[in-house]
Amino acid sequence: MVCYLSCIPAALFVIPMHFFHVADAAYVVGEAISDRESRTVDDVSCRESIIWIFGNKSVGCSSDIYTRWMMSTGSNAQGLAMHTILITGANRGLGLGFVRHYAAQGMTIIATCREPEQATELQALAEQFSHIAIEALDICDYDAVARLSEKYADYCIDILINNAGILQSVDTAYDAEVWLKSLETNAVAPMILTQAFLPQVKRSAIHKAVFISSSYGSVELTTAEGSIYYRSSKAALNMAVRRFVLDYTYLELTAVCLCPGWVRTDMGGVNAELSVDDSVAAMVTTIAGLESEHHGQFLNQYGDFVPW
Numbered sequence: 001m002v003c004y005l006s007c008i009p010a011a012l013f014v015i016p017m018h019f020f021h022v023a024d025a026a027y028v029v030g031e032a033i034s035d036r037e038s039r040t041v042d043d044v045s046c047r048e049s050i051i052w053i054f055g056n057k058s059v060g061c062s063s064d065i066y067t068r069w070m071m072s073t074g075s076n077a078q079g080l081a082m083h084t085i086l087i088t089g090a091n092r093g094l095g096l097g098f099v100r101h102y103a104a105q106g107m108t109i110i111a112t113c114r115e116p117e118q119a120t121e122l123q124a125l126a127e128q129f130s131h132i133a134i135e136a137l138d139i140c141d142y143d144a145v146a147r148l149s150e151k152y153a154d155y156c157i158d159i160l161i162n163n164a165g166i167l168q169s170v171d172t173a174y175d176a177e178v179w180l181k182s183l184e185t186n187a188v189a190p191m192i193l194t195q196a197f198l199p200q201v202k203r204s205a206i207h208k209a210v211f212i213s214s215s216y217g218s219v220e221l222t223t224a225e226g227s228i229y230y231r232s233s234k235a236a237l238n239m240a241v242r243r244f245v246l247d248y249t250y251l252e253l254t255a256v257c258l259c260p261g262w263v264r265t266d267m268g269g270v271n272a273e274l275s276v277d278d279s280v281a282a283m284v285t286t287i288a289g290l291e292s293e294h295h296g297q298f299l300n301q302y303g304d305f306v307p308w
């Protein structure tokens with residue numbers, strides 16, 4: 001307990017306790033710890049003990065701020081670790097796989113997709129796991145992106161997974177409109193969305209931004225023909241992420257491009273090497289293990305560096 005109390009910022013003690021609802025005090029402590037952006041074991045145990053100290057006393061408390069704090073710090077009433085994750089393109093393929101995986105781990109998920117009413121598998125997961133919020137979002141609708149960010153303005157997003165993407169093929173000749181749509185969906189929109197949610201991600205001590213890219217976007221690995229729209233759009237994404245991360249140290253944000261491998265989805269096709277579950281399991285392990293040396297890198301699903 002002495003060890004735990006030594007972690008609590010002095011500021012808390014100069015504020016009269018009666019001024020705060022106990023849950024609000026927990027929020028202040030949690031925010032102060034989050035602000036330290038430290039991921040030491042001491043801080044984790046300190047945070048969990050504070051949930052134990054304050055959280056248990058606040059049973060029956062209806063404070064919204066406490067609920068938000070629990071979501072934002074990644075803890076539930078039992079003091080179990082829990083993170084908040086935003087996933088785009090969550091209705092099928094790898095996006096749905098991420099939702100399934102993280103939901104089973106007890107994470108809180110903001111699952112976005114273009115047409116929630118058509119997303120029957122995602123809806124079934126949301127019925128099974130109460131901590132999934134489904135949000136309608138076309139990532140290329142930038143007003144909608146801004147509105148969604150505003151809706152979650154007070155939240156803390158631990159992991160942002162830019163997963164939504166398209167693969168379009170060339171018909172007989174290059175089509176500017178189709179090509180531009182690939183560039184927009186796969187490169188521009190993920191950056192605009194990440195910019196919109198940056199305050200929520202930076203508020204987290206976990207603060208990871210993952211951009212699902214592809215080895216097809218690697219200039220060095222491009223030796224085969226085909227997929228020019230897709231390859232160029234993922235290469236553009238890689239460059240955008242590479243440039244974007246220069247604005248942040250990994251203590252503020254850990255951002256990576258991540259290739260899922262060749263996966264059996266609508267995009268990958270039935271002959272692909274990996275199942276969605278295997279790819280997602282590998283990526284989730286890689287995301288959990290992201291360290292400073294990975295910030296701004298291009299990784300495969302297993303966490304190995306992919307040449308740019």
Ligand SMILES: NC(=O)c1ccc[n+]([C@@H]2O[C@H](COP(=O)([O-])OP(=O)(O)OC[C@H]3O[C@@H](n4cnc5c(N)ncnc54)[C@H](OP(=O)(O)O)[C@@H]3O)[C@@H](O)[C@H]2O)c1
Binds near residue numbers: 090140259
């Ligand atoms: N599968 C592979 O082998 C493979 C390999 C390398 C990289 N990747 C990358 O992995 C990611 C997921 O791919 P996947 O295999 O799961 O593909 P998928 O099965 O085709 O799913 C693509 C997802 O992206 C969503 N999406 C597309 N455009 C969108 C937009 N404008 N706004 C919101 N959502 C949009 C789709 O929503 P709708 O249902 O509404 O269309 C769908 O949920 C993509 O970024 C892809 O490039 C996949």
